[in-house]
Amino acid sequence: MHILKTFVTGAAAAAVLFTPITASAASPREAEQIRKLDIMLMVTSLRCRMGSDDFQPHYRKFSAKHLSTLNGAAKTLEGGLVKRHGAKGAKRALDRISVGMANQYGQGHPWLECAQLKSITHNLSLSKDPADLTIAADELLAASPVSGGRFASR
Numbered sequence: 001m002h003i004l005k006t007f008v009t010g011a012a013a014a015a016v017l018f019t020p021i022t023a024s025a026a027s028p029r030e031a032e033q034i035r036k037l038d039i040m041l042m043v044t045s046l047r048c049r050m051g052s053d054d055f056q057p058h059y060r061k062f063s064a065k066h067l068s069t070l071n072g073a074a075k076t077l078e079g080g081l082v083k084r085h086g087a088k089g090a091k092r093a094l095d096r097i098s099v100g101m102a103n104q105y106g107q108g109h110p111w112l113e114c115a116q117l118k119s120i121t122h123n124l125s126l127s128k129d130p131a132d133l134t135i136a137a138d139e140l141l142a143a144s145p146v147s148g149g150r151f152a153s154r
Helices: 002-017 028-047 056-065 067-105 114-126 131-140
Strands: none
Touching: 028 056, 028 067, 028 114, 028 131, 056 067, 056 114, 067 131, 114 131
């Protein structure tokens, strides 16, 4: 688990470090949701990598396709945290978010199986619309399936 925490923390730092200045999410809430979506997909792709439903290639394609949006969300999230907690406090808050997500999804998604996550990640990797990430985050990070959801529904 320590390796996963180190990886998540490093990925969060790299995302912020390589953020283009022009990319940003529409709101701090959306930025946090998009960042959490990315972490959830990354962690669950690691968990699902040992079988026919390995979706790490789909996750890498998703991440590359939406790099600007993901980095913009990370930058917006960090900016909001710096305003609230200062630079040092923001780093700790980002670490708490990243590690919290890794811990939450380290044993799998609460209501989606690897095959479903693979399909959803594949669909997101084909999308060109950054707004799809906000929609997917709202649906996939919900405590239970959303009725009539676009990416995951009952």
